[in-house]
Amino acid sequence: MKTQPLDGVTVLDFGQVYNGPYCGFLLAQAGARVIKVESLMGETLRARGAKSAASYAFALLNTNKECITLNIKTDAGQTLLKRMAAEVDVVFENFAPGTMDKYGIGAVDLRALNPRLIYASSTGYGVAAGPYRDYLGMDITLQAIAGVMSITGEDGGPPLKTAAAFADFIAGTHLYAGIVSALFAREQSGAGATVDISMQDCVFPTLATAMGSYYVAGEQMPRAGNRHPGRALAPYNVYEATDGHVAIICIREGHWRKLCLAMGTPELAEDERFVTTADRAAHIDEVDEIVGAWTRRHTRAEIFATAQAHGVICAPVQNLDEVAHDPHLLARGSVEMRAHPQLGEIAQLHTPLRFRDIDPPSLTDVPALGHDTARVLAELAGVDDAELERLRRADAV
C-alpha cells in the first residue's frame, strides 16, 4: 500500500455530533476527500461553539475535512446537492430518519441521478423497517433501550450508562465499514448501494457476556459492578492499588498460575479452592480478597509492569489526564498534542485504522464555517461567481 487506501474517493459528509462525523473522520484519515456539509447555522457541535466540551469533539472529529454550507431546506440547495451527487462517490448522513427524503434528496432520489453513488445513513434504529424506524435516538437513549444500562452499575444500584459514548462511535465505525464495503463491491459491479446502519443493531453484540449469562441462569443476573456479569470468572475485577485502581482478568487456568507467580505466592496455584475456573468462581470473594491484598501493597505502575512481565492481563485505571498524556498513545503516534483556539493544547487522535505500509495524513484544523464553499461548488457543481452570489442571497449556501 503506497497511497492512502481511499485515495481518489470523494465524499459528502452530512454528519452531526459524533456518529456521522466519526465516519467522516475515518474516511478523511484513510485518504478520501471528505467535504463536510453544514447548514448555514453550522453543525450542532460547531454551533455550540466557544469554550465548550463540544468544541473539543468538533476539532477531534472534523480534522482533514473541507467545509461547505448548504441549506437543504431551499430548492436551490437541493438542486445544488443533486448536481454534486452526480460527481461524488459517497453521500452519508445521520439526520433524523426521513430528513433527506422529505426534501427529495434521499437515497432513492440521489441514486437515480448517479447509479454509482453510495448513499449511507446511520440512525437510532435503522430506516428500512420496524416500529421504531422513524424514532430519534442518541447515545444515551441507545444505551438505555439496547440493554447496556440494565447490566452496568452496582448490585442494588440503579441502571447506569457508561460516559463513553460508545453507541455513537461503534455506529459511526459500522457506517464507515458499510460504506467501504459498498465501495469495494462497486469495483466489481459498477453499481452503488444504500447503507442503512442502526445504532441499536451495533450495540446488541456488545452484550455477549451478559446475554450468555442470562441464558445460562434463565434470568437476568443482578448488576455486577466490575465483576464478570455472570460471576463465572475470577479474578475478573478492579482492585485497589496504593495510588488508585488496577483491572485484572484471568480467562484461562494458565493466567491464574501466572498471576500466582506475579504475586510471589506460587503455592496458591496448587490451592484446591482455586484450581479451575469453576473453583475460583465458587470462591470469588476469597479470590478477590487475595488479589486485592497484593495490589493494595503496590502502585498501579508496579502492578502493571509485574503482571505484564508474567503474562497476566492487567492495566491501571487511568484518569483523563493520564489518557491524554498516555506514553503509549503518544509513542505510537495515535495521539498528538495540538493547539486549540479556545482550549489550549488538546490531545487529538489519528485514525485507529492503521496500516504498517503507510502513515495517516497529518492532522489539520477544522476550516471556518463555509470556508470551502466557493471552491467546492465551482468544482463539483460548476457554480460561478454570479451564481454563487444568487445562491447566497437565496440563503441556499
Place this chain on the structure above:
Amino acid sequence: MKTQPLDGVTVLDFGQVYNGPYCGFLLAQAGARVIKVESLMGETLRARGAKSAASYAFALLNTNKECITLNIKTDAGQTLLKRMAAEVDVVFENFAPGTMDKYGIGAVDLRALNPRLIYASSTGYGVAAGPYRDYLGMDITLQAIAGVMSITGEDGGPPLKTAAAFADFIAGTHLYAGIVSALFAREQSGAGATVDISMQDCVFPTLATAMGSYYVAGEQMPRAGNRHPGRALAPYNVYEATDGHVAIICIREGHWRKLCLAMGTPELAEDERFVTTADRAAHIDEVDEIVGAWTRRHTRAEIFATAQAHGVICAPVQNLDEVAHDPHLLARGSVEMRAHPQLGEIAQLHTPLRFRDIDPPSLTDVPALGHDTARVLAELAGVDDAELERLRRADAV
C-alpha cells in the same frame, strides 16, 4: 448491489473470544468465505463449551463460517498455513502480540509468499510501536487504561466498567474496516497490506464528551452517573417510570420546548430558569425534578411513545429479556430466534452492516471443531488423504 459486497473474498480467521471473531462475523455476513482456524483444543470460547455464557457468544459470532483445525506450533502446521496463505485474500488474528511472528508465520513472512495478501491483527495496544506493544489486553483492562472506568459510575463511587464489552467489539469493527479498506486499495494497486488495530486507539474517541469537559474545566469532573459528564446539558439523565426507567436527552433548545409540550406543560418553555442550555444546566436539579415528576406518573411505553410523537429523544431502559425480544430488532430482521443445543432458543444477530439492496445471508450453526478441515485443506493446500493422515498423526491438524 446484486451480490453480497465481499463475494469472492476468502479469509483465514484466527479470531478468539470477541474482537477477532466479530470481525470474522462481519466478513462472513458480508459474503466473504470465512474459514475459522482453531487449535486442536478449539478456540477459547468453544473450549469453555457446555452450557456457559461463552457458548452463547460462540454461536453468535461464528455463524456463516467454515471450521478447520491447525496447530501452528508444529512445523507441518506452519507449512500448511504458508501454502494456504498463497491462496487466500486475508489472514487476520487477535492473538497475543508476536504470536504469529514467533512461529515464522507473521505479516512479513506471509506477505512475502503472497504480495496480494492482507494481514490484519487487533491487539490491546497495536504492535507497530510504543512501550506497551507487547502487552496483553482484554476488554476490561482496556476500559481501565483507556479512561472509560474513570468517567463511569456515581459521584463518590468507585470507577466502573460497563458490562457491555464495547472495547472488544469496537476494535473488531475497526479490524473489519481496516481489512475492507485494504481490499479496496488492492483493487487499484494489486498490493496487499498489514493492518494494525489497537483497542486502546479505538476506545479513545468514545471519551469525547468527558475529555471535552475535562479541557473546559481544567480538571477531570467527578463521575456523573447518568448525567452529562460535564453537567452542561439538561435534561440528560435516566428518570423513573412506574415500571422502570427511561432515558431522555435534549441537545437543542427545540428539544426542550417539545418536551414541555409532551409533558403537557408548555408554559415551562417560557420559564426563564430553563430557556437556554446554560440556564437549564444552571438549574439541573430542578430540571431533573420536573422531568422525573412527569415520568413517575407513566409507564415506560407511554413515555417512549409520547416523547417520540413530540420529537423528543427518549427510550426505555430495557432489560436483557426485553432486548432479546425487542419488537423492532425482530421486525427489522436484525435479531432472529434460533435453537441452540445447550441454551434453547437464543437471540442471534444478523450483521449490522445492512444494505437496502440485498439481505444478509441466512444464519448457520457453527460447525463442530475441525468439521471442514479435510475439504478446506484439499482445496487450499492440495492435501490428499494420505497427507491428511500424516498431518493428523503429527498433531498438525
